[in-house]
Amino acid sequence: MHLIPCPYCGERPQDEFHYRGDATVKRPAPDAGEQAFYDYVYTRANPRGWHDEWWQHYAGCRQWIRVRRNTLTHAVAASAGPADALPEATP
Amino acid sequence: MPARPERMTDRYSAWRLLKESLSGNRGWKPAWRKPEPKASYDVIIVGGGGHGLATAHYLASVHGITNVAVVEKGPIGLGNGGRNTTIVRSNYGLPSNTRFYEHSLKLWEGLEQDLNYNVMMSQRGVLNLFHSDSQRDIAARRGNSMRIQGVDAELLDREAVRSVAPFIELDNPMFPIFGGLMQRRGGTARHDAVIWGFARAADRRGVDIIEHCEVTGIRREAGRVTGVETTRGFIGAKKVGVAVAGNTSRLATMAGLSLPVESHLLQAFVSEAIKPMIDGVVTFGAGHFYISQSDKGGLVFGGDLDGYNSYSQRGNLPVVEHLLGAAVSMIPALSRLRVLRQWAGIMDMTMDSSPFICKTPIDGLYFNGGWCYGGFKATPGSGWCFAHTIARNEPHAFNADLTIDRFRDGRMIDERGAGPNPWAQ
Ligand SMILES: Cc1cc2nc3c(=O)[nH]c(=O)nc-3n(C[C@H](O)[C@H](O)[C@H](O)COP(=O)(O)OP(=O)(O)OC[C@H]3O[C@@H](n4cnc5c(N)ncnc54)[C@H](O)[C@@H]3O)c2cc1C
Ligand SMILES: [Zn+2]
Numbered sequence: 001m002h003l004i005p006c007p008y009c010g011e012r013p014q015d016e017f018h019y020r021g022d023a024t025v026k027r028p029a030p031d032a033g034e035q036a037f038y039d040y041v042y043t044r045a046n047p048r049g050w051h052d053e054w055w056q057h058y059a060g061c062r063q064w065i066r067v068r069r070n071t072l073t074h075a076v077a078a079s080a081g082p083a084d085a086l087p088e089a090t091p
Numbered sequence: 092m093p094a095r096p097e098r099m100t101d102r103y104s105a106w107r108l109l110k111e112s113l114s115g116n117r118g119w120k121p122a123w124r125k126p127e128p129k130a131s132y133d134v135i136i137v138g139g140g141g142h143g144l145a146t147a148h149y150l151a152s153v154h155g156i157t158n159v160a161v162v163e164k165g166p167i168g169l170g171n172g173g174r175n176t177t178i179v180r181s182n183y184g185l186p187s188n189t190r191f192y193e194h195s196l197k198l199w200e201g202l203e204q205d206l207n208y209n210v211m212m213s214q215r216g217v218l219n220l221f222h223s224d225s226q227r228d229i230a231a232r233r234g235n236s237m238r239i240q241g242v243d244a245e246l247l248d249r250e251a252v253r254s255v256a257p258f259i260e261l262d263n264p265m266f267p268i269f270g271g272l273m274q275r276r277g278g279t280a281r282h283d284a285v286i287w288g289f290a291r292a293a294d295r296r297g298v299d300i301i302e303h304c305e306v307t308g309i310r311r312e313a314g315r316v317t318g319v320e321t322t323r324g325f326i327g328a329k330k331v332g333v334a335v336a337g338n339t340s341r342l343a344t345m346a347g348l349s350l351p352v353e354s355h356l357l358q359a360f361v362s363e364a365i366k367p368m369i370d371g372v373v374t375f376g377a378g379h380f381y382i383s384q385s386d387k388g389g390l391v392f393g394g395d396l397d398g399y400n401s402y403s404q405r406g407n408l409p410v411v412e413h414l415l416g417a418a419v420s421m422i423p424a425l426s427r428l429r430v431l432r433q434w435a436g437i438m439d440m441t442m443d444s445s446p447f448i449c450k451t452p453i454d455g456l457y458f459n460g461g462w463c464y465g466g467f468k469a470t471p472g473s474g475w476c477f478a479h480t481i482a483r484n485e486p487h488a489f490n491a492d493l494t495i496d497r498f499r500d501g502r503m504i505d506e507r508g509a510g511p512n513p514w515a516q
Contacts, residue, residue, distance in 0.1 A: 001407055001408050001409065002399075002407065013409075014407065014409060015409040019398050019399040019514055021512065021514070022353075022400075038498070038499055039349075041442075041498075041511050042351035042442050042498045042499075042511060043349045043350070043351060044340070044349070044350075044351065044352065044353050044513075045340075045349065046340035046350075046352055046353050046354055046400065048338075048341060048354075048402040051400055053399070053400065069399070071354070071400045071401050071402050071403070072401075072402045072403055073403065074401070074403055074405070074407075
């Protein structure tokens with residue numbers, strides 16, 4: 001079981017959260033062109049290692065949060081509120 | 092070029108069994124060789140799962156291309172090929188899927204003769220339960236779509252469900268059972284035997300199966316593939332076909348490509364062995380749960396993805412709890428059984444839940460992936476279509492729609508209509 005540190009509620013079990021996907025993709029500007037929108041909707045880096053992702057604490061504070069989680073070891077390195085940035089990089 | 096004949100001496104047969112048993116069983120040979128890699132091949136297939144080995148078999152047997160290597164980072168068949176719940180079916184709604192999976196099911200029906208190997212293909216039926224009028228309408232629509240395309244489908248009412256699966260609780264107060272959609276030609280096969288059967292058949296036609304050889308790079312020159320870097324050195328190739336299931340994005344990165352794929356976990360479970368109880372495959376319609384019984388007597392079951400990106404091959408407890416809840420709602424008697432084993436595999440989930448078998452922007456490089464949680468049943472069809480695509484440098488009609496470009500062109504094959512969220516497929 002993952003224990004996810006919610007910046008508002010502290011460490012909570014994974015089944016209080018919904019996974020909401022890759023947090024590195026950003027909606028492009030309206031005039032950014034088709035390729036940029038294609039990548040935004042469909043293309044994923046899908047790394048084996050550290051991954052910045054959205055989780056929603058639906059059975060807690062209901063906030064969407066950013067979580068840096070390792071897809072190979074399931075370790076969680078950091079979390080942040082929706083408007084806050086995660087640390088630069090995790091070794 | 093005509094297909095090279097198989098080496099006939101080590102055919103398996105009742106006569107051979109008798110002969111070997113009378114001579115102390117000393118005449119059996121290993122089912123495939125352990126060759127050293129050659130400097131180069133006409134075709135290299137990356138990934139020694141069911142799909143890679145099937146591709147090599149059909150390259151050799153249908154297209155006469157035998158200067159082929161399958162390179163596998165571990166021993167063959169320890170990926171999803173050896174981790175799945177072995178369900179085989181072709182009960183899809185969308186024509187692009189039905190065409191492909193029905194071709195695959197037809198290959199399953201003749202596979203043991205083709206491979207000279209008992210893969211224990213057992214067409215005992217796949218039954219999808221429904222629990223409301225609207226679910227019945229959806230099932231009827233899918234069944235009709237299948238029948239229009241020449242695939243068998245039968246809509247069963249409650250009493251018919253009771254007669255084929257008497258152990259099911261029909262009157263669960265929350266999820267009463269209204270009936271089920273049955274595909275009688277569906278069923279199960281022995282997953283390991285499928286791997287071994289394809290490996291042996293490919294090896295007998297001269298394909299080199301190279302185990303413990305991980306591909307670490309895909310070498311290209313002027314937009315054309317020239318071979319693969321591996322942990323056992325560079326191996327040259329005119330063509331490279333990638334069939335690595337959950338690791339598809341990693342191989343794509345080696346070729347400078349990015350894909351509409353995420354890797355996710357799927358778990359499977361086996362109970363202690365009991366006397367025959369469940370004849371075919373039954374799936375619950377009010378939650379994600381499916382079950383069958385292996386020939387050894389263990390109940391084999393699974394359900395939802397864990398639901399977050401992962402390469403760990405280790406499942407987590409929330410899904411276990413959900414799945415066992417669904418199990419006991421459908422078959423209360425299961426509460427008396429113990430789970431013996433549990434494991435997980437890495438699924439290559441696409442943005443529409445359908446796979447791809449196609450060319451890439453790099454000449455001579457082909458990709459096979461996006462199998463989600465349903466690629467075991469695809470094994471022969473996938474190998475057959477991938478071999479065709481590689482040999483002819485163009486897809487067959489069966490896989491023409493299964494491209495990666497379909498996302499760009501808006502031609503998604505979204506069987507579930509779940510949107511571009513791989514974990515929700
Ligand atoms: C728990 C579970 C249940 C499932 N149940 C069903 C089911 O009931 N019915 C169904 O139809 N499907 C099912 N599936 C899906 C099915 O198992 C897969 O879609 C299918 O097996 C994938 O194809 P494969 O057999 O070739 O994959 P794999 O066996 O995973 O083969 C890929 C191979 O590539 C190798 N590889 C990876 N990277 C490299 C590299 N860099 N170099 C060399 N080799 C590499 C891997 O080691 C692996 O052996 C299930 C999957 C799981 C995990
Ligand atoms: Zn919270």
